[in-house]
Amino acid sequence: MxxxxxQLAELVDDFSAVGPKDRLQLLLELSQELPELPAxxxxxxxxxEQVHECQSPLFLAVExxxxxxxxxxxxxxxxxxxxxxxxxxxxxxxxxxxxADVLAVPDDFYIALGLGEAVSPLRLRGMAAMLSRIxxxxxxxxx
Amino acid sequence: MTDRPVSVxxxxxxxxxxxxxxxxxxxxxxxxxxxxxxxxxAANLGTDGLVVVESDEDVLLYDTGHIPGAxxxxxxxxxNDPVTRDYVDGARFAEICGERGIGRDTTVVFxxxxxxxxxxxxxxxxALFGHxxxxxxxxxxxxxxxxxxxxxxxxxxxxxxxxxVVERDDVTLRAFKDDVLSHLxxxxxxxxxxxxxxxxxxxxxxxxxxxDYPQEGAVRGGHIPGAxxxxxxxxxxxxxxxxxRADLEAIYLTEQGLSADDDVVAYCRIGERSSHTWFVLTHLxxxxxxRNYDGSWTEWGNAVRVPVVQGSERG
Numbered sequence: 001m002x003x004x005x006x007q008l009a010e011l012v013d014d015f016s017a018v019g020p021k022d023r024l025q026l027l028l029e030l031s032q033e034l035p036e037l038p039a040x041x042x043x044x045x046x047x048x049e050q051v052h053e054c055q056s057p058l059f060l061a062v063e064x065x066x067x068x069x070x071x072x073x074x075x076x077x078x079x080x081x082x083x084x085x086x087x088x089x090x091x092x093x094x095x096x097x098x099x100a101d102v103l104a105v106p107d108d109f110y111i112a113l114g115l116g117e118a119v120s121p122l123r124l125r126g127m128a129a130m131l132s133r134i135x136x137x138x139x140x141x142x143x
Numbered sequence: 144m145t146d147r148p149v150s151v152x153x154x155x156x157x158x159x160x161x162x163x164x165x166x167x168x169x170x171x172x173x174x175x176x177x178x179x180x181x182x183x184x185a186a187n188l189g190t191d192g193l194v195v196v197e198s199d200e201d202v203l204l205y206d207t208g209h210i211p212g213a214x215x216x217x218x219x220x221x222x223n224d225p226v227t228r229d230y231v232d233g234a235r236f237a238e239i240c241g242e243r244g245i246g247r248d249t250t251v252v253f254x255x256x257x258x259x260x261x262x263x264x265x266x267x268x269x270a271l272f273g274h275x276x277x278x279x280x281x282x283x284x285x286x287x288x289x290x291x292x293x294x295x296x297x298x299x300x301x302x303x304x305x306x307x308v309v310e311r312d313d314v315t316l317r318a319f320k321d322d323v324l325s326h327l328x329x330x331x332x333x334x335x336x337x338x339x340x341x342x343x344x345x346x347x348x349x350x351x352x353x354x355d356y357p358q359e360g361a362v363r364g365g366h367i368p369g370a371x372x373x374x375x376x377x378x379x380x381x382x383x384x385x386x387x388r389a390d391l392e393a394i395y396l397t398e399q400g401l402s403a404d405d406d407v408v409a410y411c412r413i414g415e416r417s418s419h420t421w422f423v424l425t426h427l428x429x430x431x432x433x434r435n436y437d438g439s440w441t442e443w444g445n446a447v448r449v450p451v452v453q454g455s456e457r458g
Contacts, residue, residue: 024202024203024206025206027203028203028206028207031203031207056200056201078207079201079204079256080201080204081201081203081204081206081207082201082202082203082204083201085203117220117225118202118220119202119219119220120202120219120220122219123202123219
């Protein structure tokens with residue numbers, strides 16, 4: 001996957017290096033590392049976009065700073081660890097990358113994580129939706 | 144109580160391994176032995192002959208902390224066949240049970256997130272294999288957590304036991320599309336009923352999937368002719384327990400006009416929400432014949448030339 005930003009490529013390597021059970025464990029660890037929302041979003045869920053394709057409530061906000069670096073913010077409840085894990089993959093892999101690099105991530109990159117067997121393809125749709133909504137917002141903010 | 148064969152419709156006949164919970168709230172239900180309270184479970188954890196199973200919508204929720212000793216069964220990755228759209232076969236089911244320390248006589252208590260939505264689904268699949276003693280933790284995971292009861296991330300290491308290879312019974316508790324088609328005449332004649340447990344928007348056809356959930360691919364929206372609209376979560380109280388028998392009767396009998404001797408088919412989108420209603424009608428209200436149509440709207444809404452009604456009327 002030559003087109004992936006380095007952190008995302010590393011995650012893909014980590015996931016594909018282990019079996020399905022350990023992939024779940026990795027996803028669980030990532031779900032615990034999802035950063036808290038900064039104060040400006042903490043009390044303003046309305047200003048965030050809901051990702052309806054996720055089975056549990058997930059809100060996301062995208063910012064692009066003056067140097068075209070993308071900043072990502074996610075909010076998902078602790079009782080939705082899978083959704084938090086997906087969000088954490090996006091955060092670890094894409095936060096701080098340039099708008100152009102985020103837009104260049106292949107829409108189906110998540111297939112390489114090999115989570116289909118461990119999580120089920122249906123649940124994985126949430127991840128595809130997250131990326132497409134992130135890209136849409138990046139496009140709007142850089143237009 | 145220990146020696147009393149469980150009297151339930153269909154093929155579920157067996158002996159209870161553990162005494163039933165005698166809590167007075169449960170006593171009102173038609174089959175109180177199908178529920179246990181959080182108090183009962185806390186007092187019986189670790190008893191021989193009992194296995195607690197967590198089944199959640201979220202595949203990782205169990206791993207963030209679960210009831211001590213509980214094992215996990217995931218509906219997507221474990222109860223469904225990975226290739227054919229069907230449940231696992233008897234051989235695979237025997238492995239799933241055996242490796243979790245579940246024998247044929249084990250008392251299995253299911254609990255989970257979202258008002259026990261997935262717990263009742265797992266229980267229904269166990270019932271297809273005729274596992275006799277299956278029960279639901281009333282209030283599920285939410286009530287256990289809200290009461291501040293013990294949770295752990297420690298993985299249990301059950302000793303594998305022998306579980307017989309049992310042929311699944313796909314007739315008594317399960318309906319297929321052709322069964323539903325031939326059921327339509329009964330619905331018209333008033334001797335049969337259909338219960339659509341999806342949201343009002345899915346029932347009327349405005350939505351092709353659950354609000355806030357992914358589109359799961361139905362090309363037509365609406366409901367099966369004659370189906371009553373009773374969203375499944377109406378059977379759940381605020382604290383995730385089941386509503387009282389009187390409250391449930393007010394909904395299903397008085398308001399919807401169903402009766403316990405009706406031949407009922409329940410459906411939703413893939414058969415999970417309707418397992419919850421199947422549990423309510425069968426075990427809490429004592430209906431004699433309730434089948435779950437697991438093909439549900441993702442089959443019916445894609446099938447060629449089956450009748451569909453749009454709008455809020457039963458049709």
